[in-house]
Amino acid sequence: MSGTVTILYFAALRERVGRGREVVPFGDMPTVRALLEARRREDAGFNDAFSGPGQVRVAVNKVLADFSTPLHAGDEVAFFPPMTGG
Amino acid sequence: MSGTVTILYFAALRERVGRGREVVPFGDMPTVRALLEARRREDAGFNDAFSGPGQVRVAVNKVLADFSTPLHAGDEVAFFPPMTGG
Amino acid sequence: MSGSSLRTAAVPRVRVQDDPFDIAAEMECLRQASVLVGGIGSFIGVVRGGGGLVALSLEHYPGMCERILTDLATEATERFDLCGCTVIHRVGRLLVGEPIVLVLAAAAHRAAALDATRFLIDRLKTGAPFWKSEEFDDGRCHWVESRAVDEEAAAGW
Amino acid sequence: MSGSSLRTAAVPRVRVQDDPFDIAAEMECLRQASVLVGGIGSFIGVVRGGGGLVALSLEHYPGMCERILTDLATEATERFDLCGCTVIHRVGRLLVGEPIVLVLAAAAHRAAALDATRFLIDRLKTGAPFWKSEEFDDGRCHWVESRAVDEEAAAGW
Numbered sequence: 001m002s003g004t005v006t007i008l009y010f011a012a013l014r015e016r017v018g019r020g021r022e023v024v025p026f027g028d029m030p031t032v033r034a035l036l037e038a039r040r041r042e043d044a045g046f047n048d049a050f051s052g053p054g055q056v057r058v059a060v061n062k063v064l065a066d067f068s069t070p071l072h073a074g075d076e077v078a079f080f081p082p083m084t085g086g
Numbered sequence: 087m088s089g090t091v092t093i094l095y096f097a098a099l100r101e102r103v104g105r106g107r108e109v110v111p112f113g114d115m116p117t118v119r120a121l122l123e124a125r126r127r128e129d130a131g132f133n134d135a136f137s138g139p140g141q142v143r144v145a146v147n148k149v150l151a152d153f154s155t156p157l158h159a160g161d162e163v164a165f166f167p168p169m170t171g172g
Numbered sequence: 173m174s175g176s177s178l179r180t181a182a183v184p185r186v187r188v189q190d191d192p193f194d195i196a197a198e199m200e201c202l203r204q205a206s207v208l209v210g211g212i213g214s215f216i217g218v219v220r221g222g223g224g225l226v227a228l229s230l231e232h233y234p235g236m237c238e239r240i241l242t243d244l245a246t247e248a249t250e251r252f253d254l255c256g257c258t259v260i261h262r263v264g265r266l267l268v269g270e271p272i273v274l275v276l277a278a279a280a281h282r283a284a285a286l287d288a289t290r291f292l293i294d295r296l297k298t299g300a301p302f303w304k305s306e307e308f309d310d311g312r313c314h315w316v317e318s319r320a321v322d323e324e325a326a327a328g329w
Numbered sequence: 330m331s332g333s334s335l336r337t338a339a340v341p342r343v344r345v346q347d348d349p350f351d352i353a354a355e356m357e358c359l360r361q362a363s364v365l366v367g368g369i370g371s372f373i374g375v376v377r378g379g380g381g382l383v384a385l386s387l388e389h390y391p392g393m394c395e396r397i398l399t400d401l402a403t404e405a406t407e408r409f410d411l412c413g414c415t416v417i418h419r420v421g422r423l424l425v426g427e428p429i430v431l432v433l434a435a436a437a438h439r440a441a442a443l444d445a446t447r448f449l450i451d452r453l454k455t456g457a458p459f460w461k462s463e464e465f466d467d468g469r470c471h472w473v474e475s476r477a478v479d480e481e482a483a484a485g486w
Contacts, residue, residue, distance in 0.1 A: 008390070010388060010390055010458065010460060011388055011460035011462070011472055012460075012472040054474065059390070059393055059458070062390070062392050062393035062396060063393075078390060078393070078458075080390070080458060080460065081460065081472065081474075081475075082455065082474070082475035082480075083454075083455055083456065083457060083458050083459055083460065083475065084454070084455075084459065084460055084461045084472075084473045084474070084475050084479075085387075085389075085418060085430070085453050085454055085455075085457045085458075085459030085460075085461075086282075086374050086418075086429070086430050086450055086453050086454040086459070086479075094233070096231060096233055096301065096303060097231055097303030097305070097315055098303070098315040100231075140317065145233070145236055145301070148233070148235050148236035148239055149236075164233060164236070164301075166233070166301065166303065167303065167315065167317075167318075168298065168317070168318035168323075169297075169298055169299065169300060169301050169302055169303065169318065170297070170298075170302065170303055170304045170315075170316045170317070170318050171230075171232075171261060171273070171296050171297055171298075171299075171300045171301075171302030171303075171304075172217050172261075172272070172273050172293055172296050172297040172302070172322075172439075194353075195352065195353050195356055196351075196352050196353035199352055199373065203373075203375055203426065203428070204426065207377070207378030207379065207425055207426060208377060208378065208379055209375050209377065209426075210374065210375055210377035211372060211373065211374050211375060212372070212373045212375065213370075213371070213372050213446070214370070214371045214372075214373075215368060215369070215370050215371075215439060215442070215443060216356065216360075216368065216369045216371075217367065217368050217439065218360055218366050218367055218368060218369065220364070220365060220366065220367035220437060221364030221365065222364065222365055268364055269360065269361065269364060269366075271360070280377060282372060282374065282450055283482070285372070286372060286443070286446065286447050286450075289370070289443065290443050293439055293443075325440070
């Protein structure tokens with residue numbers, strides 16, 4: 001396993017995480033859930049951000065996904081609160 | 087009983103009657119139905135027009151009415167087919 | 173700041189005219205009716221071509237027509253708690269592709285704005301004294317008959 | 330002359346932009362999409378004032394947003410047999426009274442045009458990656474939370 005995964009954060013989640021984008025080594029993260037758990041272990045602030053109020057939605061490569069969606073090197077994973085357009 | 091009643095015709099009914107407006111003596115026409123019957127007796131063409139296809143709607147003084155609506159001298163009575171706006 | 177106090181000036185704008193209407197200006201007027209406007213619904217009816225149709229001629233009953241449209245717009249304003257609404261209907265000869273009617277409804281929320289838009293056009297179709305005559309490219313002309321589906325749509329409200 | 334043959338060019342127009350949109354020009358574009366257009370439904374969302382609100386700031390997920398709006402507009406075109414439809418959504422800081430979103434749907438008949446308009450705005454609200462932050466006159470800012478009523482409206486289609 002090599003390469004990286006790009007992670008994007010939007011709206012309230014971006015503010016709580018304190019950044020909008022980061023690139024992490026792909027490592028041993030076969031799913032969105034595994035990526036999240038790895039980030040939480042590495043970064044306490046990250047853990048707090050995801051424990052904040054409201055639900056967290058996820059997209060993989062700009063398509064709505066869920067925590068069991070498989071990941072591959074080069075993927076773009078985005079985390080955000082429920083959408084409020086219109 | 088004195089005075090007149092103004093009669094208006096619209097759309098297909100105007101074309102069948104052959105005129106858009108006429109003023110008739112009020113006479114003994116206590117209702118829209120009585121007015122219609124009097125006009126039919128006086129004018130065979132009028133009778134044909136009202137026997138044509140489709141329903142006839144009526145308004146008295148610009149308010150939707152029916153054939154039993156009472157009439158008074160000076161009233162404006164309009165006959166027309168079902169409305170097709172929009 | 174209550175909605176009703178800001179809406180006391182919500183007098184419907186109703187017009188019957190030969191000329192085209194200015195959609196952007198009408199929309200702008202409603203948008204500025206109140207700071208409580210959150211959505212504006214609209215419908216524009218257009219002369220639909222096909223089957224050799226060249227034009228529609230629209231006849232109306234002056235006076236009664238404006239009164240009925242005003243009553244309808246007032247009913248919509250109360251029923252859907254509108255910040256404002258506008259109904260403009262053209263008459264005369266209109267070519268294929270030309271706009272016939274404009275309905276606009278502004279409300280705090282989208283559901284009311286869209287419901288009111290539909291209410292206005294559904295009720296106008298069979299309840300306001302307009303009549304359409306169709307003109308075809310072979311010279312035929314005939315009066316459009318009312319459609320059961322339109323009567324049902326109007327009765328549904 | 331069949332509807333479908335004249336509608337093959339009905340590619341939805343979708344844009345996400347900072348700038349205001351030109352409602353009349355967009356409407357005109359749809360009106361001329363086909364001679365079979367009989368009605369155009371529209372909805373405009375506006376920044377609603379009240380409670381000390383000064384502005385909304387709209388954030389979006391570039392790329393995903395346009396893709397979702399295009400999918401939504403394509404679904405509407407097929408489902409409601411549209412002659413054309415347009416979705417324009419603004420992002421950035423928008424003051425009270427400014428238009429946020431424009432949805433337009435052109436069809437042969439009014440029911441389809443109005444249904445499609447509602448479908449598009451209902452589904453867009455909770456299904457496209459936009460997020461709103463409210464800014465108040467006392468300096469407070471907070472993210473708008475999604476509303477159950479909007480989730481239900483979207484799920485209703």
